[in-house]
Amino acid sequence: MKKKTLKIGLVGCGGMGRYHLDCHYRHEPRVELAAFCDILPERANGYADEYAPGAARFADYRELLKDPSIDAVDICTPNYLHSEIAIAAFKAGKHVFCEKPDAIDAKKAAAMRDAAAKAGKVLMVMRNNRFTDAAKYLKRFVADGRAGDIYAGRCGWQRRRGIPGKGGWFTTKAQSGGGPLIDLGVHMIDLAVWLMGSPRPVAVSGQTFRKFAEGSDVSDSEHSKFGDAVKGGTFDVEDLAMGFIRFENGAVLQIEFSWASNVEKERRFVELLGTKAGFAIDGSQMKIFTEENGELLDVVPPGVQKDDGHARNLRNFVDxxxxxxxxxxxxxxxVDMIAILEGFYKSARLGREVRL
Ligand SMILES: NC(=O)c1ccc[n+]([C@@H]2O[C@H](COP(=O)([O-])OP(=O)(O)OC[C@H]3O[C@@H](n4cnc5c(N)ncnc54)[C@H](O)[C@@H]3O)[C@@H](O)[C@H]2O)c1
Structure with a gap:
């Protein structure tokens, strides 16, 4: 008989764990929050008390995975643990939803992919930006051929000041895999490449900079309030990444990701150029630029467009x-996405373009 309810164990009860609970699970009748896990027991206990008092609580995810009644885990831990926990979960016969980035290197992302296939279980990694009204509309627009051939574009997430958890795991390469390129790039590069029809990336060239590791801790970004800051902690990742991706079909993409840079204000965007029309997503808004009957024409949908991508992505996992x-x-x-990022870091190290 078809299962009607999904018993989920949440691993990682920090900022994003709470967001998953608030944006979706608490409103989702098909999900039972069966267990909470965090290496800090007060967090697992606190979340369980608040969201599902009858749920089990664990400090070690391996103990949670031993419960045969749990169908799926939702991984909201620091990046370096995603692959390890996902692979253990597949071995225990669970489905996995995981926060971005998939893993901190392509080999680990491939191992997650293979473990899911071997177990015959679902692996989904957060791609919340694919689920906004603008992204969904544009995906159809491109698929219907209304943009023509997409041959070039730009994407980025620039922050004026907004370093998450400075000194903590976000700014420690061994735990995060990198700075804004892996933290924010995974969002907007994914969106751009998906809208382009997922062409195969073949080469990457880029440079990274670390200019804000010391100095003021001011922030003007509402999106940077993640992770716990550690005074005097490690900061061995970039705060700006700028570069260029080439695809097998000849298309190219310029990219720029920063946690801190002296720009006017925060901006997250994708701009793609097609032979029939171009378009821009800026935050949750979009515009289409085209020509009709010899006239230049901009298409701007009325009103505010919805941006509850996280909730819709989690609902898609349950569906x-x-x-x-x-x-x-x-x-x-x-795997392809993480390979782009890994190639980018290699290019920055070597000072030249890297073939993927
Ligand atoms: N999709 C998005 O928009 C978005 C936004 C922010 C963060 N994220 C991602 O969410 C993930 C979590 O980020 P966050 O901001 O919530 O970080 P966080 O530091 O607030 O939370 C991480 C939690 O994991 C716990 N933890 C660490 N090691 C653990 C282990 N071995 N077992 C169980 N728990 C462990 C920590 O104690 C902490 O409570 C990251 O991968 C991040 O990239 C995604």
């Missing part, structure tokens, strides 16, 4: 596991 819905994400796309 996939319970109802066999089409997943918005294929694990190979995650």
């Amino acid at each position: 996939v596991v319970l109802d066999g819905a089409e997943p918005c994400y294929k694990p190979q796309q995650g």
